Amino acid sequence: MYPRTSIKTAAAAITQGLPSPWNGTESEADKLLVVCSHLLKVKEEQKVICEDMKKMKKQMASGHAAQLSTAPLPVPASREECFTAVQKLLRENDEFNQKWRVEREEAVRRLKNFQQTTSTVTKAFERLDPHLGHPVFVEEYVWTLLNMHAWASKMLSSPPLDLQDKAEGLRLQTQIHELLEDQEESLKRSVWLEAVNFSRHLDRKEPKSEVAVSPKDDGKYLPYEIATLIYSHCDLETCVSLREASSYWYLAYTHADRDLKLELVRRFPWIKPEGEMKTWGDCVLVYVSRLTSSKWKVIDGWDSVEIPPPKPVKGVTALGLNHGEKLPCDYEGFDDHRDFDCSFSCDRLHVENLPLGAVLSPWTLDAVPEQPSQIKVVSESKDAMVISFMDIEITLPGHIRPEHLPKNTGFLERAPIVVNSEIIMVPTTHHHYVFPRDQPHYKHATVYPPHIDAVSQVGNIHVTRYARSTYGLHDPYTKKLVKYGTPSFASNKSCPEENYNGLVWWFHQDKYLIPTFLDLDQPGKVFCRQDKIVTLPDKAPDGLHQCLRPQNSQYLTEWTKNGGIRMVDLDSGVITDVETPHSYYNPGRDRSRVFLGYENGKFLARFLSHNTVREYTKSYWDMDSEDLDSEDSEEDDDDDYQDYGTGDEVDPWGAWDEDHDYSDDHDYSDNHGYSDYYYDDYGPGYNAWAFAGMR
Structure with missing residues (x-):
């Protein structure tokens, strides 16, 4: 009889990721028994970690509460008392973080080791013969291990283990909001601007001084x-x-x-x-x-670009505006309202009673109906047809008839005609007419064939598909289409997204903003700087909006998962999430409305609570609460809204729930889908049978 590998020896080898301990004499059933026994140990380890983490979270929460209770403020308090209390809270927060840093780092280490163990045990299952005869059970075990791996990732990205700037900043700012909650509004705003520095990186920068240069005054110069x-x-x-x-x-x-x-x-x-x-x-x-x-290198496609990991996201909280309270006259809004496809950072409140809409100014609290511009035919003749859009008269060739024009659209949709500071683009049934902004006559237009995948606008650039699926950018000076890159640039959900700072920014796989430029004296070459690539923490399938105001044009915005606004700074690469104060303790998207802006050059975000937005909506449309609740219910059923979650997601800090599929949680699956597991954790040799029926 041949010697057999002991279960203890085999389990130890599996845990340490050593080469297969089997000596060739064990049956596949013996191997399955050993691997399953280790799976049970992993599950027990997961429960122990979960309980330890819950205790640590509870202790830290108690510490935070005690920290806040040590800085009470009278009501009303003086400006000096508020400043002193806030500074004391900031100082105690630094001491608190130092005290818990070792424990948090140890917790992170345990979770990462746990993830490594789950990966190793999964590999052990992979080494089993796929014809063992228990495929259903093996699939279930692999699924459980993947779920555990995903659970650990959720733990690592959740407070209090998430050591990134955003979680820490939001927690502390929320405590400051609570500390100042009952104080007078102007006092809170003053303290926030002068004592709380979490948004300092968003403040206006002082203009650089000009260098004074003068030639020698000897008169010996050319004119x-x-x-x-x-x-x-x-x-x-x-x-x-x-x-x-x-x-x-x-x-x-x-x-x-x-x-x-x-x-x-x-x-x-x-x-x-x-x-x-x-x-x-x-x-x-x-x-x-x-x-x-040397930092700008020629690339021949995205495969030759090394994508950096996402940087820590900064968190900034907004100050509340009460019902009936107006923004100060000197408050500078962030972005202009747009008649169509309005941006996330618009400085107006949209009060909607779909399909109707209105916009309310937070400076005056006056509201006006949303009435997007409509295409109107001014005159027709055999030589030309004149139309009007956004108070601009546009002359098209005479063979264009009204039925060839695009249909008028609503305020929630894209504009039927693109108008920006550089060009006007009129799509018709058979052609796209691109006019210089100051010469809207067909004699000055460039005519392009329409394409189903055309990107009509990137910043102020008209973009369309070029031959063989590559992209072409309209050159407004030569009035020609310029080929931008090879067909590989247009693959993998990639397209030009924005034009800023003399660069064309491509949006790759809904997550990566990649800066590029061309030199038309070097045809076919695309230059890229890898350390300037901006990696978003989450995918943005609907794209981002560039701010229209020139002084803020370096910012792109989108919604955060909590209903705040994400700001992407193309100059610095810094990403900032502006949230409401309660989003730290109550994650999940609500209907509060955040406004971005400045006071005296300092960034200061404001927000209207969900209830305040409801009151303005009810007042404008003369609706009662029952009607409004019905409208909210219909909107809640919308898929786009549900994708963000409602705050009821499974808490990874709670007890382990085998029935919950953590790997399908939105925060996790965007970055760690099974395709990532397959290639990143296990390598290309991982047997596909282990995933049969699970993808």
């Missing part, structure tokens, strides 16, 4: 007109070098702005002065710097 003529005959690289030659050529460079623009847009038509680039000369300096930098 600037001649220097400008010389600049106009140089390529961009030579212009930048010549600028550095002397103080005279430095000053002459500032006089050559028009000629610098002509050469720059010939090589890259989608750049303009914005952000820190104040002049066309600044744009040239930035563009040449990118071309000569």
Whole structure:
């Protein structure tokens, strides 16, 4: 009789991820018995971890409550008393975090080790013969292990183990809100602006001072007109070098702005002065710097790009506005209202009674109906048809008839005609007409065939499909379509998304914002800087909105899962979630409305509670509560709304629930779907039979 591997030895090998301990004499049934016995141990370990984590969470919550109770405030309190109490709370919070840091790090270590164990045991199941005869049971065991792995990930991303900026910031800010809750509104706002610094990174930046340069006053210089003529005959690289030659050529460079623009847009038509680039000369300096930098590399597709992991998200809470309270006159809103497809950061409150809508100004509390512009035919003749849209008269060729025009749309839909600061795009049945913004006549238009997958607008750029499924960007100067990349750039749910700071930002797989640019003197080359890629923490299948106001155009926005607003800063790559104060303790999307804005250059978000929004809606539409509840119920049934959750999701800190599928939780499955397990955790050799019937 051959010697047999003991269960203890086999289990130890499985736990440590060692090579297979089997010596070839054991039956497959023996192997299954050993692996199943270890699965039971893993389940017991999971229960112990869960209980320990619950105790730690309870102790930390008690500590937070005690911390808050040590800083009471009289009502009313003076400004000095409020400042002192807030500073004391901030100081005690630092001490509290230091005290618990070791325990939290140990908890994180245990959970990561637990995840490694679940992966190792799953591999042990994979090594079993698929013809063992117990496929249903084995599938169930593998499913349980994957569920455990997902549960651990939920634990790691939930307070109090989530050590990222957002969770910590929201918890502390919520405590400050509670501390100041009964104080006078203007006092709360003053303390928040001066003592609470969680939104400092969003404050207005001081403009950079100009460098004072003057040539030697000896009169031996060419007239600037001649220097400008010389600049106009140089390529961009030579212009930048010549600028550095002397103080005279430095000053002459500032006089050559028009000629610098002509050469720059010939090589890259989608750049303009914005952000820190104040002049066309600044744009040239930035563009040449990118071309000569080793950080900007030529890529031939997304497979050659190394995508960075998401950075920690910062959390900022908003200050409440009571019913009937107006925003101060000096409060600067963040983004303009749009007649169609309005952004998440619009500075108006939408009070809707679908299919009707109205917008309310939080500065005056006056509301007006939403009346999106309609296409109107002004005149028709055999030579031309004139239409009106958004108070702009547009002249189309005479063969275009009214029935060829797009249908008018509502305020919740995309505009039938695209109008922005650079172009006007009119889609018709057979063609897309792209006009210069200041010349809306067909004689000045560029005509493109329509495409079912066309992206009508990226920033101020018209984009459509090029030959063989690649994307083409409209060049407003040559009025031609410019091929952007190869067909591989348009694969895997990738398309141009925004145009900012002289870059075309691609949105890849609903999650990655990738900065690129071209040099038309080097056809076919796409430049990309990998360390500037912005990785979102969650997928954004509906895309993001770029702020229309020039001073805020570096920001893209979308909803957060709690109903707040996510701000993506393309300049710094920092992502900030602006939430209501109660979202930390009560996660799940509510109907509060967050407003972004500034007071005296300092970022200060405000919000209207769900009940206040209801009151304004009831008042405008003269509805009673029963009618409004009916409207809310219908909206709650909407799939897009339910995807965000309602706060009733399973608490990963609660008792282990084998019936709950943690791997299907939205927060987790977006980043750790089974395809990620298959390739990342187990490698391409993992047998597909283990997943049969589970995908």
